[in-house]
Amino acid sequence: MSDPVRRRRPSAPRRQVALLDYALGALARRRGRNLAIVVGLAFTTGLFASVLFLTSALTREYTRSIDAAPDVTVQRVVAGRPALIPESEGADLASLRGVRAVHGRVWGYLFLPSIGANVTVIGARGLDAPAGAIDLSVDGVPTASLLPGGRRPRATNEALLGARLAANLGVWTGDRVALPTPSHGFETLVVTGVFTSESAVHTADVALVSEHTARVLLGVPDGLATDLAISLRNPNERSVVARRAALLPGARVLERDGLRRAYALTFGARAGVLAAALLPTLAALLLLAWDRLTGLSAAERREIGILKTIGWETRDVLTARMWESGLVAAAGAALGLIGAYAHVFWFDAAGLSGVIFGWSALYPTLALVPSVGLGQVGAVAGLVIVPFVAISVVPAWRAATLDPDQALRAAA
């Protein structure tokens, strides 16, 4: 008689496809249990990935905004609170070597009762400058482009709005908005454009108006400013300039590089703590999976016994098993990653953002710009899939390496 094994020399891919086919069938036959594991894995992965996505998106936003911040910012603190600073105090600083310019910036937060949220009012200089030269550098708002149909404001009764703010107010380019003034009046402004959501955190709730209008809305008298922005010609002079600025009465000096470090530290640390807190969750889930999987059900033992008696080798059983648990883990990881993406970028990281931003009240409706690195996805997926497959193969390995007769007896 012919030797069927020698007759059919399987190619490795064909063997894998056949075992994968078997694994898919096994998945379907054990769909209840596998679904439960997928859900559990998706949940844990989702938590992890949410933290990761949120921190990296925030880091990106802040890195961007800090890049756009003035080299040195001087604030005045009176009684421990930020106060307005006379623009004249910048004159001395302007004459320092290495300083290109010093100017007072007028910006602040305006509470809008109608939408129950703060608007960041920014007084822009250079409204009369040619298009493209408008300076949005106040508070680190990067130059953002406008949605189609928008144009830059040219008059004091015009404003550019952030996308989120415009949506909340229900206004669009060409509409009018009335913003409250400290004297209980209103300033009616024409919306000349809406920012795209490119730099969401910092433009979503922005109303960019002329400096004059900003003074009116925020109650900042002429001659005073929210802070002084110093731009340097020679960055090496930064510490000299900062030291001189610190001599001004009540001065608090922020250097851009210092801000960068502070943000990184704050968010990095918070996210790190959170991720550490989640580790036990992941461990618990893996333990649970371990528990479920080490106790192979009688039906599974029986199935392994059948496979061995009909000529499957141990490695065939294990390969099929790896496909099965690999698919389960991949599905769980994928669902978790998608869920995390939706959570962070569509649902504004509900529940998580408060933990990561201590001051999330400033941005009650934060909308993050989706940005996810392949590395992050890979790391999360690897953290889930590899250990899961590893631990689910162990019990199958134990069952599959049993003598078939023991498997047989274990099954009976």
Added chain:
Amino acid sequence: MSAVLTHQPPAPTVEVTDAVKRYRDGRREIVAVDRLTLAVDAGSLLAVTGPSGSGKTTLLGILGGLITPTSGDARICGRSVVRLRDHHRARWRRAHVGFVLQDLALIDGMTVLENALLPLAPSGGASSADVAQARTRLAHFGLADRVEVKARTLSGGERQRAAIVRALAHDPDVLLLDEPTAHLDQDNVSRVVGMLAELRDAGRTIVVATHDPRLYDAPAVDRAVRLVDGRLG
């Protein structure tokens, strides 16, 4: 004799020599098979009978390379499988032996056809010729309208026949069956016996372990041996 010119096909048979299988059950030692020597004639149908616990299943396992004897030798188609590495033995076994075990029958959640083709997965899955052959065999043994149903819906007799078809997937030389007629009514016993006779007549060597006289007393059986306490009685 020139080994280059003569091709000697392996004798399609199984044999054990001086085989012993001991089990440790707590402090008690059980000798399931005791210095047993048995050669199964190629192309014959052998029945191994004996009371419960006499070692029939164990002997069948040793004959087919499924159970490693504590001592002694077991040869499948001329090759000793006792000292083969696990995967080599699995391959040799897959090539030459088909098993039908009582407890390890079909996988309930799979269809009859899927069950019948399952042995082929490690060697790359079923070709269309394999599928056609499995269908033909299932139909031949009266399972034509059962091919696509889940195995759990089969009757006992149908399960047994489907399990035998599955054991044929690799076209084995030797077929080993444990209690193939247990729980079957007379009609189904006759069908299984007829099936075995047909497979034997086609050149296969068949061993059944059974304590069912409807099987071991059947005229189709060429030889019956009786086990008592792991020895030929």
